[in-house]
Amino acid sequence: MKKAFLAMTAMLLASTLILLGTVAYYQKKVQSFVSPEGSMKEYDHHYLFVSADRSGMMQDVFKAASESADRAGGYLEWCGSGTDNSYTEAECINISIAMRADGILVCPDGSNDLADAIDRASDAGIPVVTIMRDLPDSKRVSYAGVSGYQIGELYGGRLISMLHEGINDVCLLENKGTGKDDTQLLYTKMIQSVNSGAPSGKTIKLRTEEVDNFTDFDTEEVIRNLLLGDHVPDILICVDSIQTECAIQALIGYNLVGDVQVIGYYATEPILHALRQQLIPVTMTIDTAQLGEDSVQALDEYRKLKRVNSYYNIALDSITPRTVDAYIEAHELGEEEEDPLS
Amino acid sequence: MKRSSKVPFSSIQSRITLVMAVVLAIVLLVNIFVFRQSSSMVRRAGRIFETNSTIIKLSETLRSTQQSLYAYLSTKSSGSLEDFYRYEQEVKDRTETLNDQNVSDATLMLEKNIREMSDAYLDTAEDAVQARRARDVEEYKENYGRAFSLYGYINSYIYALNNTRFEQNTESYQVLLKAMNVMEHSSIGIILAAIVLALAAAAFSIRDMVRPLRNLAKSADRVAAGDFDTEIPESSLHDEIGTVTNAFRGMLISIREYIERQRDSMETEARLKETEARMKENELSMEAHLKDAQLKFLQAQINPHFLFNSLNAGAQLAMMEDAGRTEDFLGHMADFFRYNVQKNGGNATLQEELQSVDNYIYILNVRFAGDIHFAKEVEDGIDEAAIRMPSLILQPLVENAVQHGIHDDHENGRIVLTVERADLGETESGREAVRVTVADNGAGMTAAQLKEIGTKGSGSGIALGNVISRLQLYYGEDGLFSIWSDGPGCGTVVTVLLPLKQERRE
Numbered sequence: 001m002k003k004a005f006l007a008m009t010a011m012l013l014a015s016t017l018i019l020l021g022t023v024a025y026y027q028k029k030v031q032s033f034v035s036p037e038g039s040m041k042e043y044d045h046h047y048l049f050v051s052a053d054r055s056g057m058m059q060d061v062f063k064a065a066s067e068s069a070d071r072a073g074g075y076l077e078w079c080g081s082g083t084d085n086s087y088t089e090a091e092c093i094n095i096s097i098a099m100r101a102d103g104i105l106v107c108p109d110g111s112n113d114l115a116d117a118i119d120r121a122s123d124a125g126i127p128v129v130t131i132m133r134d135l136p137d138s139k140r141v142s143y144a145g146v147s148g149y150q151i152g153e154l155y156g157g158r159l160i161s162m163l164h165e166g167i168n169d170v171c172l173l174e175n176k177g178t179g180k181d182d183t184q185l186l187y188t189k190m191i192q193s194v195n196s197g198a199p200s201g202k203t204i205k206l207r208t209e210e211v212d213n214f215t216d217f218d219t220e221e222v223i224r225n226l227l228l229g230d231h232v233p234d235i236l237i238c239v240d241s242i243q244t245e246c247a248i249q250a251l252i253g254y255n256l257v258g259d260v261q262v263i264g265y266y267a268t269e270p271i272l273h274a275l276r277q278q279l280i281p282v283t284m285t286i287d288t289a290q291l292g293e294d295s296v297q298a299l300d301e302y303r304k305l306k307r308v309n310s311y312y313n314i315a316l317d318s319i320t321p322r323t324v325d326a327y328i329e330a331h332e333l334g335e336e337e338e339d340p341l342s
Numbered sequence: 343m344k345r346s347s348k349v350p351f352s353s354i355q356s357r358i359t360l361v362m363a364v365v366l367a368i369v370l371l372v373n374i375f376v377f378r379q380s381s382s383m384v385r386r387a388g389r390i391f392e393t394n395s396t397i398i399k400l401s402e403t404l405r406s407t408q409q410s411l412y413a414y415l416s417t418k419s420s421g422s423l424e425d426f427y428r429y430e431q432e433v434k435d436r437t438e439t440l441n442d443q444n445v446s447d448a449t450l451m452l453e454k455n456i457r458e459m460s461d462a463y464l465d466t467a468e469d470a471v472q473a474r475r476a477r478d479v480e481e482y483k484e485n486y487g488r489a490f491s492l493y494g495y496i497n498s499y500i501y502a503l504n505n506t507r508f509e510q511n512t513e514s515y516q517v518l519l520k521a522m523n524v525m526e527h528s529s530i531g532i533i534l535a536a537i538v539l540a541l542a543a544a545a546f547s548i549r550d551m552v553r554p555l556r557n558l559a560k561s562a563d564r565v566a567a568g569d570f571d572t573e574i575p576e577s578s579l580h581d582e583i584g585t586v587t588n589a590f591r592g593m594l595i596s597i598r599e600y601i602e603r604q605r606d607s608m609e610t611e612a613r614l615k616e617t618e619a620r621m622k623e624n625e626l627s628m629e630a631h632l633k634d635a636q637l638k639f640l641q642a643q644i645n646p647h648f649l650f651n652s653l654n655a656g657a658q659l660a661m662m663e664d665a666g667r668t669e670d671f672l673g674h675m676a677d678f679f680r681y682n683v684q685k686n687g688g689n690a691t692l693q694e695e696l697q698s699v700d701n702y703i704y705i706l707n708v709r710f711a712g713d714i715h716f717a718k719e720v721e722d723g724i725d726e727a728a729i730r731m732p733s734l735i736l737q738p739l740v741e742n743a744v745q746h747g748i749h750d751d752h753e754n755g756r757i758v759l760t761v762e763r764a765d766l767g768e769t770e771s772g773r774e775a776v777r778v779t780v781a782d783n784g785a786g787m788t789a790a791q792l793k794e795i796g797t798k799g800s801g802s803g804i805a806l807g808n809v810i811s812r813l814q815l816y817y818g819e820d821g822l823f824s825i826w827s828d829g830p831g832c833g834t835v836v837t838v839l840l841p842l843k844q845e846r847r848e
Contacts, residue, residue: 008542015535022528026521043444075444083502095495098462099455
């Protein structure tokens with residue numbers, strides 16, 4: 001009788017536990033799609049991030065800017081994300097106006113109508129901050145990035161150590177739509193740096209190659225044509241991470257490692273791997289966290305004070321095979337053992 | 343009934359009803375719970391894709407708005423304007439349900455963007471309508487172009503939102519399906535567990551209820567097997583089983599007491615039977631005495647037969663020689679012995695008995711030269727031939743009177759045989775009787791001799807004991823023989839009662 005009673009009690013308890021467990025499981029599951037985020041955060045401001053460049057560097061900039069905006073009570077949204085349409089930056093500005101955004105961060109793609117769109121946003125009371133590339137003729141309230149002068153000086157310095165005797169054919173890849181002023185400034189400063197620092201007998205012949213847009217396919221085609229053409233450059237200078245990754249892939253694919261030296265841009269995982277493998281001698285990098293933070297700060301400052309610094313300078317640095325490990329360690333990057341380029 | 347009314351659920355019926363009610367309640371509650379959960383899940387499943395439906399309706403309304411705007415701008419018809427305003431209001435109503443807060447959820451931000459862009463679109467469309475009314479062609483064209491662009495953006499965002507919602511809802515649906523699957527299995531398990539539990543509870547409860555009945559049945563089996571010493575403890579239950587148990591216990595106690603009484607009664611009866619047996623044994627002993635007497639008679643009959651034949655031959659010889667007295671003597675001798683031979687063991691009439699006594703006295707008088715003084719007195723009205731009695735009763739009595747009474751003094755000795763009616767109630771059976779008395783004035787008897795004769799009937803050979811036994815056997819009652827003497831020398835009186843209307847017994 002006692003055993004039977006214990007068995008019945010155990011069975012009753014087990015049934016009750018199953019029942020409660022099932023109800024809890026069901027409630028939890030239902031709750032998970034009734035309110036997916038139990039602690040959904042609310043923001044005071046809604047900022048739009050407009051960029052046709054979706055390279056890794058720009059992703060890092062967006063991430064840093066989002067975190068900075070989040071800390072300041074703002075929500076940063078990459079305009080057009082989630083939609084199937086590929087809007088131009090001007091269209092994104094128009095969309096931002098229609099959304100009654102509280103601010104816009106835009107990385108100009110060089111399109112002609114962007115300045116007008118920025119002006120309309122400004123007229124609608126929406127502050128616009130340009131990043132990486134400036135549109136000083138528009139009504140943007142501020143710019144955060146590096147200057148052509150800065151880049152030219154750094155590239156020139158790096159070129160000196162890479163030159164061989166005689167004339168070195170240096171090709172600079174240039175994104176379509178980049179401001180002529182900036183490019184001119186970069187050219188000038190680069191040549192000036194080489195001329196002032198290079199030993200006698202080592203000179204450069206600088207040329208540019210325009211890349212049509214930010215898509216990988218077009219960039220890859222341009223670099224392929226360049227490296228397999230009649231005039232293979234001695235040194236190839238990339239100005240964004242997509243160009244750099246395409247160039248590294250081409251060096252490996254066409255067995256040009258050592259024949260063509262590539263100066264990369266930014267520090268994505270494939271680029272860092274190439275540095276460790278000594279496929280490329282150097283890559284330039286900017287502090288994306290600083291860039292994201294400063295750009296959002298510029299928006300916040302303008303929204304509060306209706307005035308802001310017109311230029312936030314971001315530091316530019318270089319990574320070589322010798323310093324790549326220190327860079328990875330400093331940025332807590334876990335480089336995979338597997339070759340990302342393979 | 344009174345007890346059960348004091349104790350709730352004391353009867354088996356109410357307890358079984360309670361158990362079944364609890365069992366059904368458990369199963370019912372579990373079923374209700376499962377049913378409610380299932381209904382809730384079904385409702386939720388039905389609502390999951392409501393958001394997609396809302397988004398699609400918003401998209402359709404926007405398309406209608408855009409079409410009516412285009413129609414109005416093209417034709418300026420009041421109908422299209424009316425449609426425009428109607429759809430415009432509908433768009434506003436629908437977008438009001440969308441999120442308007444800046445939140446960290448990308449989907450909700452899509453809603454906010456759609457809501458804001460829809461407002462901007464409606465404002466722009468309104469501007470276009472107003473410009474069209476004002477016939478400002480450039481203005482309404484520009485506004486229409488902007489509205490068209492916005493309409494495209496909104497559609498793109500609506501499409502994105504719809505896709506996102508659909509993915510989320512599909513995922514939710516999958517989650518819900520899994521949850522429903524888990525719930526289904528769990529529900530089946532719980533229902534089975536509830537049924538098993540309920541049945542187990544019912545079984546245990548009923549077993550508890552039936553256990554006293556089972557014990558009672560075992561006790562009843564033992565009682566049926568004859569074990570009346572089975573102890574049945576008094577039941578404290580207030581139900582029917584308790585009542586039956588206590589009633590059975592009472593009945594068993596009653597049976598035990600009854601058996602005890604029966605045992606006592608049987609022991610008493612056994613004792614009585616033993617007494618009867620002893621009496622029977624006495625009777626058989628008497629019969630043995632009779633047989634013994636008869637044997638002795640048979641042995642004694644050898645001589646009488648021989649004598650009887652010899653006497654007949656002598657009588658015939660005396661008659662041929664004209665010896666009359668000798669002939670009479672031998673004739674009486676022959677009659678006497680003939681009677682003895684013929685009636686021995688049977689019955690006779692009083693007349694034959696008296697004739698036998700006369701013959702005996704004649705013989706004795708011849709023998710003792712007429713010294714025996716014998717008198718016979720028969721009451722008038724007594725039909726001696728009609729009274730039947732055992733044979734050889736009176737002659738031994740007279741012989742005893744001669745042998746023991748007047749043996750030493752024949753001259754003075756007197757023997758009187760009296761036959762008279764007995765008084766009513768003189769016999770133990772109360773029957774009418776004839777009293778035969780043989781009295782002598784001879785030697786008499788001592789009290790010890792009288793007592794010996796009274797108890798054993800012995801002391802005088804086969805005579806008195808045999809007479810007493812045969813009288814008792816013949817008439818079936820005691821007290822028919824008595825003997826009295828006032829003491830030695832005072833004579834002896836022997837009385838024999840012969841009940842009348844006695845059926846003839848051979």
